[in-house]
Amino acid sequence: MTTEPVDTVLFDLDDTLVTYNRTTSEVLDEAFAAVGVDPFFPAEAYFERYEEFLPTTGSIEELREACFAAVADDRGRDPTLGRDVARAFSARRDHGDVRLLPGAREVVDAFTDEYRVGVVTNGPPDVQRPKLAGAGLDGAFETVVFAGHDTEPKPKPEPFHRALATLGGESDRAVHVGNSLASDVAGAHAAGLRSVWIPAYAEDATIEPHYELESLAELAARPWH
Structure with a gap:
């Protein structure tokens, strides 16, 4: 591992710095009820397929409809029903309703x-912008890269390189802090950055982060020192 001093720190946003006040499961249950069907897939099915649709959809509404339609089809249900649930979900999800x-x-x-x-x-x-604003973080960062929109999504190295280019940083003097092994840690390593993993949920340890912490509070000790 590089011993170069760190001068650049990149953060993931969702479940690293902020989280929704209402869980995805809660909103999804309301969406099923609004459409008038019993729940036929859990929130985890959405999380597992989310990044698959990032490069091919232009908005979160399009992404969710495509994702829910695919999940419905996988379960032998009419994809149109999945799209109906997605629209009901979108009507109930407030992206600014987050907390640090x-x-x-x-x-x-x-x-x-x-x-x-x-x-x-x-x-x-x-x-993502409403989340930054809702958490009082708009303007707190020198750059924000919307991966999957501005660039390829994480874990591709391009979004990390885009951020470093804007900041004038070098990969061997940078760390990325995130909650996902598959997205944040793998992406940071692909781009040559050191990784800090703060798990938000259980994941199979297919890749080893440089630093694993239990909470953001531990980050104050700057583990790379």
Whole structure:
């Protein structure tokens, strides 16, 4: 592992810095009820297929409809029914209704004084910008790369390279902080960055991060020092 000092820190957004006040499962259950059908897939099925549709759809509404239609088809249901559920979901999801995760404000405030900081997040601007604003983080970062919209999605290296180019940073002097092994850690390694993994949910350990923390609060100790 490189021993170069760190001068650039990139963050994932969802479930790393912010999270929705209402879970995806809660909104999905309401969407099924609104359409008048019993739930026929869990939120995890949406999460598993989400990134598959990022490069081929122009908005979160299009992505969700395509994803839900595919999930419905996989379960032997009419894809049109999946699209109906997706539209009901979109009508109930407020992307600005988020909260900062514990330690996020303190870390961001401290790091902006010490490092070049940016966000690399999978998701289109119309979804991710309201989250930044709702959490009071709009303007907190020198760059925000909407991977899957501005570039290929994570774990491709392009979004990390885009952020570093904007910040004037080098990959061997940068770290990326995220909650996903498959997206954040794998993407950081593909781009030559060091990785900090703060798990939000269980994942099979197919790749080893450089640093694994239990919470954002531990990031204040700057584990790369």
